[in-house]
Amino acid sequence: MGLHILRESALSQLRSNIAGNIAKYSLADSWLNEEFRGSRWSLDTHLELPGHFEFMMPDENSSYDLENSRRLFLALKDLTPVQAADERLWAYLSHTVGWSYMRKRWDVDGFRGSAEKRTQYIRDRYFFMPNRDRALVRNGIARLWTYAYVTYEKQRENPFELTEMLLQKLDIAQQLLERSFSRVPELPRAVMRVVQAYPKNQLDLTDRDQFRDVMRHVNRIGGVTILDMLSGSELEQLIRERTDTLRSRAKASAA
Amino acid sequence: MKISYRSYPHPVLSYFSDDLVKCAFQATVTADTTQSYFRLHVACLLSNRDIRAFIESGRAAYALHIECSATRFRRMTLSQEPNFSYDIPASAVQGVVDVCVIVCATEHIENYKNSHFHADYGETRFSVSKGDVLAVAEDRTFLADNERDQLRRIPSIFEVARTTEPDAAAMDVDLMGNKITIQLRSEDYDRYSSLVPAAHLESVIASLVAVPVLVEAIESIRSSEDADQEYGNYRWYRVIKSKLKSDGIDLASGEFPTTTVALTQKLLDQPVSQALQTIELIAEEE
Numbered sequence: 387m388g389l390h391i392l393r394e395s396a397l398s399q400l401r402s403n404i405a406g407n408i409a410k411y412s413l414a415d416s417w418l419n420e421e422f423r424g425s426r427w428s429l430d431t432h433l434e435l436p437g438h439f440e441f442m443m444p445d446e447n448s449s450y451d452l453e454n455s456r457r458l459f460l461a462l463k464d465l466t467p468v469q470a471a472d473e474r475l476w477a478y479l480s481h482t483v484g485w486s487y488m489r490k491r492w493d494v495d496g497f498r499g500s501a502e503k504r505t506q507y508i509r510d511r512y513f514f515m516p517n518r519d520r521a522l523v524r525n526g527i528a529r530l531w532t533y534a535y536v537t538y539e540k541q542r543e544n545p546f547e548l549t550e551m552l553l554q555k556l557d558i559a560q561q562l563l564e565r566s567f568s569r570v571p572e573l574p575r576a577v578m579r580v581v582q583a584y585p586k587n588q589l590d591l592t593d594r595d596q597f598r599d600v601m602r603h604v605n606r607i608g609g610v611t612i613l614d615m616l617s618g619s620e621l622e623q624l625i626r627e628r629t630d631t632l633r634s635r636a637k638a639s640a641a
Numbered sequence: 642m643k644i645s646y647r648s649y650p651h652p653v654l655s656y657f658s659d660d661l662v663k664c665a666f667q668a669t670v671t672a673d674t675t676q677s678y679f680r681l682h683v684a685c686l687l688s689n690r691d692i693r694a695f696i697e698s699g700r701a702a703y704a705l706h707i708e709c710s711a712t713r714f715r716r717m718t719l720s721q722e723p724n725f726s727y728d729i730p731a732s733a734v735q736g737v738v739d740v741c742v743i744v745c746a747t748e749h750i751e752n753y754k755n756s757h758f759h760a761d762y763g764e765t766r767f768s769v770s771k772g773d774v775l776a777v778a779e780d781r782t783f784l785a786d787n788e789r790d791q792l793r794r795i796p797s798i799f800e801v802a803r804t805t806e807p808d809a810a811a812m813d814v815d816l817m818g819n820k821i822t823i824q825l826r827s828e829d830y831d832r833y834s835s836l837v838p839a840a841h842l843e844s845v846i847a848s849l850v851a852v853p854v855l856v857e858a859i860e861s862i863r864s865s866e867d868a869d870q871e872y873g874n875y876r877w878y879r880v881i882k883s884k885l886k887s888d889g890i891d892l893a894s895g896e897f898p899t900t901t902v903a904l905t906q907k908l909l910d911q912p913v914s915q916a917l918q919t920i921e922l923i924a925e926e927e
Contacts, residue, residue, distance in 0.1 A: 398822040399802040402815060406805035466732035467712035473818075516817055518736075518874050519710040532713075566642070569708065569715040610649055612642075612745050614706065614717035615772030 389433040391474040396427035411494040441487035459534030476528040548578040576621035603628035651767035654776035664689040668742035668778035685723035709734040734785040736874030744776035786879040798877035803830035819876040844915030
């Protein structure tokens with residue numbers, strides 16, 4: 387199935403009218419044809435989405451972020467960085483192919499807050515937030531692709547093993563990927579390999595405070611050392627300098 | 642990555658400190674653009690003999706660090722030579738690209754001593770780890786503007802959109818996107834849409850709709866502390882900057898030779914003159 391994107395005019399109109407269209411974000415079906423009254427609102431691209439592609443629907447048990455990351459990344463594995471940063475693509479998917487998924491995962495009805503906050507919520511999840519750096523991990527569809535993109539390791543038996551580590555808790559994904567050092571190509575994988583290496587009974591790096599401690603450590607080092615110079619294993623070693631300390635402390639407290 | 646003023650645990654040759662004296666590290670970076678890549682040419686000038694010796698022995702290297710926050714692209718390339726080039730795929734960057742040139746250690750250096758250390762350091766020696774900065778030149782940015790839309794072609798910097806908000810102003814503007822969005826109330830948008838096909842009215846419509854919006858955009862640029870940082874990720878800004886540059890106007894300098902109104906008329910090819918001519922013709926025909 388050929389993949390479309392929003393026309394710039396359609397994107398502009400939808401972004402401008404979020405407040406006026408809030409009620410439409412509760413509709414069961416995508417409403418863009420009615421919104422644009424028969425005029426062309428999307429464009430062909432040279433990209434393809436498999437005809438059978440669909441998102442797994444979140445339920446009370448799980449958001450299925452991992453499975454949806456896996457499906458979306460495999461479907462669009464060859465996106466270039468510029469293509470992957472294009473709001474027209476992700477806003478299109480949020481409002482069409484991913485509409486039912488978005489309704490479940492990022493329900494607007496259940497959002498508690500002022501009308502202004504609700505507008506901002508829709509903007510951040512269905513479009514791009516003004517901070518373009520964070521937009522790719524906030525948009526409801528783009529974030530799925532980005533999580534897989536930064537953690538995919540094709541040489542593993544399960545190439546999404548580190549994606550699974552990242553998505554254990556949403557806080558970890560956000561803590562890591564909203565920091566500028568997460569753009570060091572090898573760093574997210576190195577962090578996840580270290581998280582994986584510690585059994586939770588020794589050191590639970592999925593714990594918010596522990597993980598933040600490690601992120602602060604990496605941030606401090608990154609202020610002096612150019613992290614891009616280090617290999618994956620060297621980055622792991624650097625992270626373990628801190629996690630070993632945390633484990634010793636945890637052990638001492640338990641004793 | 643921007644390397645702004647900071648204190649390092651060891652002396653670093655930089656433009657913002659006197660850790661090392663009577664020496665300097667400078668670098669120029671220029672960019673050539675093709676359809677498929679941006680080629681950065683780096684020329685370094687390092688007047689510190691001790692750091693040069695580390696580079697020549699392979700214990701340190703010149704490094705070019707590139708980062709584009711909009712696309713999350715980040716790379717570093719090393720060179721043992723002071724003049725080198727690096728190609729960035731056009732598919733990897735868009736908008737503001739931060740570039741910095743540094744000298745960093747490629748291996749651990751124990752007992753680092755430099756004959757140009759500030760006297761305050763005395764005989765102190767330092768431990769330097771692999772990846773640590775030894776010298777840093779001033780940061781710079783370049784704007785990566787892909788001529789080709791990586792997904793589709795974008796012909797214009799303006800987009801007119803209908804706003805359905807009940808209390809909306811007759812016209813408003815949104816600068817936070819790749820195009821400048823002109824927001825019109827529903828009934829005015831319908832009128833605009835019906836008038837657009839009338840080619841002879843193009844300058845009149847431009848004067849009414851595009852001119853005030855472009856004035857707003859340029860005033861926003863002028864009043865910004867760092868327009869490249871604030872708007873560099875948006876294509877409309879890069880187009881305007883490029884057009885002004887070809888007329889010898891440097892946005893970054895903050896010095897504009899004319900008023901914003903005059904500048905806008907120039908950018909849009911004098912729509913007010915054309916509009917008045919059109920209106921004159923219409924009046925004559927009546």
